[in-house]
Amino acid sequence: MSINAPKGKGWFPGHMAKAKSALPSWIKNSNMIIEVRDARAPLVSGLLNLAQYQKKSLLVYNKRQLANPIINQKWQTHFENQFVDSMFCNFFVPQDIQKILRHLKKCASDQQLKKIRDDKLPWRVIVLGAPNTGKSTLINRLLARKRVQTGSLPGVTKRPEWVRINHRLELLDSPGIVSYDDTSEETRLILRLIYAFKEDLTETSESVEFLLQKLIDQPTKEFLNRYQLTNQLPEKPAELLQTILKQVNIRDKNPDNATIRATQKIVADFRAAKLGPISLESPPELI
Numbered sequence: 001m002s003i004n005a006p007k008g009k010g011w012f013p014g015h016m017a018k019a020k021s022a023l024p025s026w027i028k029n030s031n032m033i034i035e036v037r038d039a040r041a042p043l044v045s046g047l048l049n050l051a052q053y054q055k056k057s058l059l060v061y062n063k064r065q066l067a068n069p070i071i072n073q074k075w076q077t078h079f080e081n082q083f084v085d086s087m088f089c090n091f092f093v094p095q096d097i098q099k100i101l102r103h104l105k106k107c108a109s110d111q112q113l114k115k116i117r118d119d120k121l122p123w124r125v126i127v128l129g130a131p132n133t134g135k136s137t138l139i140n141r142l143l144a145r146k147r148v149q150t151g152s153l154p155g156v157t158k159r160p161e162w163v164r165i166n167h168r169l170e171l172l173d174s175p176g177i178v179s180y181d182d183t184s185e186e187t188r189l190i191l192r193l194i195y196a197f198k199e200d201l202t203e204t205s206e207s208v209e210f211l212l213q214k215l216i217d218q219p220t221k222e223f224l225n226r227y228q229l230t231n232q233l234p235e236k237p238a239e240l241l242q243t244i245l246k247q248v249n250i251r252d253k254n255p256d257n258a259t260i261r262a263t264q265k266i267v268a269d270f271r272a273a274k275l276g277p278i279s280l281e282s283p284p285e286l287i
């Protein structure tokens, strides 16, 4: 497990540091682990190597509708036959929640549960992962009511909380933790884009350059429509940014300010899912 505070102007609040040190004991006290990741960045948004735990585990790649469906499919093929079960989900789709519930019931109906049933104890599942991936939303959706706090900013859940779903099932809503490999610039850019941690302004422009390169490679119709662009996009992100700046008519006496406002708008539009389905990571090609 590589969990380090982002260097420099990063963001690693106290509750996250506490959660990081308590994580092994939470896992120990659970019968099963669900790690929630972001389907747009299945590896970078990962926290643990679940294969190394002697526990039933499930990897959920959430927000699948925000990622490119063809790339989701490629990831699914890539993850097939791996040691840990995985599924791509959208927590706002009831069928996806049912699929997770069925999987939990299946896991709970093995030997271990028989023992637990005898003891009259519920099946305990820890829900963990990076901030903002949808852990608390999953718990509310399983419960079919708003029980724990959710929100669009990272770091909403500050304290762990056990939530009883029914007499057999209990889930731990845990604070998001950034798994951060500080040698990879790309990791930082992607985590910032999916809003796994709060950023500073100068770093936003690097993230936008990365995002625009993805959109040059795979333009979505939502992106082209939103900024009134044609399919003939400039080859370089910096040129595309200038084109967008003109198209959305952002003006400022200081051209640097105009560029900053344009980058902020693009990031906000991406996070608000206004640029169409975009995958930020692709699986390695087999050939």
Ligand SMILES: Nc1nc2c(ncn2[C@@H]2O[C@H](COP(=O)(O)OP(=O)(O)OP(=O)(O)O)[C@@H](O)[C@H]2O)c(=O)[nH]1
Residues within 6 Å of the ligand: 062, 063, 064, 066, 089, 090, 091, 092, 130, 131, 132, 133, 134, 135, 136, 137, 138, 149, 150, 151, 152, 153, 154, 155, 156, 157, 158, 174, 175, 176, 177, 273
């Ligand atoms: N589009 C989309 N948004 C989702 C989905 N699941 C959760 N969200 C949104 O993602 C944001 C974060 O959700 P939370 O459930 O608070 O995430 P969390 O992992 O508990 O976050 P922390 O407590 O900060 O670690 C909220 O705005 C949710 O509405 C999904 O499947 N699709």
Ligand SMILES: [Mg+2]
Residues within 6 Å of the ligand: 135, 136, 137, 149, 150, 156, 157, 173, 174, 175, 176
């Ligand atoms: Mg939460």
